[in-house]
Amino acid sequence: MKHVFLLLAVLFQGMILHARQHDLNITDYGAKSDGVTLNSPFIQAAIDACAAKGGGRVIVPAGRFLTGTIALKSNVTLVLQKNAFIVGSTNVNDYLNLDPFTDGLGVDVGYALVVAVDQQNIGIEGEGAIDGQGKQLKEIQIATDKRPEGERWGRRPFLLRVVRCSNVRVQGVKLLFAAAWTSHYFQCNRLHIEGVKIISHGVAHNDGMDIDGCQHVTIANCDIESGDDALCFKTTSSTMACRDIVVSNMRLKSGHGAIKMGTESMAPFENIKISNCYIYNTNNGGIKLLTVDGAHLRNIEISDITMVDVKTPILLRLGSRLSVFRKGKDTQQPTGIFENVVIRNVKAEASANAQLKPPSGILITGVPGHYITNVTLENISIRLAGGGTAEHARQVVPEAIDKYPEVKTFGPLVPAYGIWARHVKGLKLNNVSFTLDSNDVRPAFICEDGEAITVTNWNIPATTGAEAVIRLEQVGSAQIRNNKVQGKAAAFVRVERSNGSNIKVGKNRLNGIEPARYIHH
Template sequence: MKLYGIGLLLLLFTVNSFAADVDITKYGAVGDGTTLNTIAIQKAVDDCSKKGGGRLIFPEGKFLSGTIALKNNVILSLQKGAVLLGSTDVNDYQNLDPFTEGLGVDVGWALLAAVDVKNIGIEGEGMIDGQGSKLKAQQILTDDRPEGKRWGRRPFLLQIVRCDGVKLNGVTLHYSAAWTSHYFQCRHLDIENVKIVSVGVAHNDGIDIDGCQDVTIKNCDVESGDDALCFKTTSSKMPCSNIVASGLRLKSNQGAIKMGTESMAAFENIKISDCYIYNTTNGGIKLLTVDGANLRNVEISNITMVEVKTPILIRLGSRLSVFRKGQDTQQQTGTLENVVIRNVKAKAADNAQLMPPSGILITGVPGHYIKDLTLENIEIQLAGGGTAVNSRQVVPEAIDKYPEVKTFGPLVPAYGIWARHVDGLKLNNIKFTLGSNDVRPAFICEDGKRVELNGWAIPETTGAQAVIRLENVSGTKISNTEVKGSAESFVRVEADGKPAVDLQSNKTPGIKTLIDYQKPVTVPTAN
């Protein structure tokens, strides 16, 4: 025991003797906003790591730089008033981990990059500013490719690859030229009290978690031009798993919480809670798997949304793209199962991607069902305005298309929840309010099994054919649901035969017929 104690003391002494605070100005870095400091800062990082690690201090000032590669045991500490400023010349950046993102564009350049290192961090009250708009303006003077191709050459703010032990705390990330922070196949990742404002150019994702494990994200504030909190798996080799995110404020010009734009490896054991989503233009919660991933054991709870276009989209599809060429092969269609979304209050934007607006879209593809999905304690305020013609809108399958709300446009035939290709759908304590009359059904299910509705509050509407429409659905139970308005039927069943519908303790005083059985209706598809 004495020898063990002496050995431990010697180890602690050795680590502490190497760890030190180093001011980057001691290496010749100049904080005037114009001097390019790439070489000086990189030298400071390299020396610090070689000596066992420590903190690199960025004092007050604007330190212009191209790509900096972080090394083992180095923490960047940005003091109050310190800015690490990205160069506006794309030639000052390196791509240490090239790959292809979901739209087929080659990406990976970055201002701060870390590949295969351990115990790194970024902390402090300072800022990292990518000068995205200025960089784009400079780039297009010499790069005449279409913007859809050109943007990939622009650098991320952070590109952290296969690292173990990564901590961000307190820093502000501003105006990336592409994705703001991308973490690929990292373990033990902690992001806390980080503020992101990244708008002005396209593809300004906020936080991208790509095949990472053991992740905590807490008390962050994200305002992004693209997806705010986005989970990806651009490789089939490592899933996104064991992740907890809480206490987030999210504003986005795309999706606030998104999972699966790129989806080769699994998304599993993920919990997201206590988030405020506001002024978001392309979806509040979007759970997607379209490239072969298994999305399972995901729980999202205690979410407030204000002015969000289409609060929830859940999609299992068969696009089956490959993003890291030569490292992966095309996969089979994945699965989406055992997902719970609870305690959500949403004010949906009156002007949405699909008009008139709808609250929740859920769809698999033929032969591949979304299984065991539970939504409970959901309140959504909607504009209304749907017509009888709208209630018969045919929604495209879009089996191999990019997974987006507009993919299923121009509208869906239910104002509340529209579901297709589902097995084991539980919808408990759902409440909708409408700004104007809407004669679309509150709920439509197409091709479903084991569907349960319990404790719904249906707002007052008039002139509807049905409150609920079931098309080729078996094993339906509807209970404790109150309908305040009037309609021809409470439940309209369209199927060959008469599949049983179990009705228990519902209040439907204004409804003429409880169950109306009809043959399937064929609606012509518009050219």
């Protein structure tokens, strides 16, 4: 009898699981792929019916199904079969904003084509695509919306928004030509994104993948071509950090930044690992880590990155813009913290046509009184155009304490061709090499206002006419050892505004260059 009860229990459990796994085809609820019918109510009816039955799959068969906003529900997976397209309406009035907020530029946004708010156990998968028709929507919108573009674009819908959801899977689908951000995941827990192809450009603000205050996230094997930032971590609210995230095996092409944290940066960015990424044809930073609205950015590891034709490979910024993005729900925060970041195994070919001319490889800067702390850059190789002059080597870089954090904010150029760092403590730079296509008399490395700086095992290319290979300004302590210099300069290390007592220079191969020169003023 015990075995009978056990068998009945197993069968009953199987019946429950089967009952909860329904397949509902949107065409059975009235959806038509004629390119004219607005299918929002029919697709929504299929989703609602599936949720009411306990969950299952809503099938989008082959065809092009025009629609406005559709909202996913708990325990429902939207399955786009091969050659299936969910196509966004070109009428902005067909979209809803179920979770309004303000973006980093101060624009009210949040409308979406496919959206889920406060749901669990949801998914989007299959071999089909979601096409936002962003360029066509914009052309129709501007015929009647006469506001400036900076205000007008917020009315356009994101392609996919997932808000405060748990157990989310997005796999295999293509996300195409959004009218604004392509995919935005806000305060989600247990999020898995894999094998997603994003092609989204043609209008401004075409971010590829925005991870906004999400936790326990895995992202793997995705291919992103975006007009704006490709893979971007944000915290538009102070209440939930971006935490416990693993990213691997990504191809990223971007009109702005390829891998980015910030600018919206109120809650922490913590325990994030990114590895094995190929970044190419990117018109701004390859890696941009930015906290300017109070966030603690710490315990970040980025490794095994290849960059080809990227403008300014790395930007690290701690600033004091201190914006608020959720109106009436958040308050302004004090300046944040930037610490414990490791970037290793990076090979980059920097574009000659960059925001900074002549171009530079890496910018690192805090603000007065707020230091970027314990950053390690290791096994870094960057090819640069060169071309810097003696005048360029003395360029004064603006603090831009409360400004939008962008490479061009610190332009038109910075005085080091390799790494320029300011307001830093515990900066470790190991096994760094540069290749220059032409002579550059700017220093390979400049540090302004630093403490506990370590420069080891560098391979510095042959240049002539430089005042110094390394310049340290107002640096309290530094270790500069085991570096190889191939060219000629007036000095290897030039120390300014410091007595140099705690700056140790030794065991370097200098090709006859004077090891150090101390300028007291």
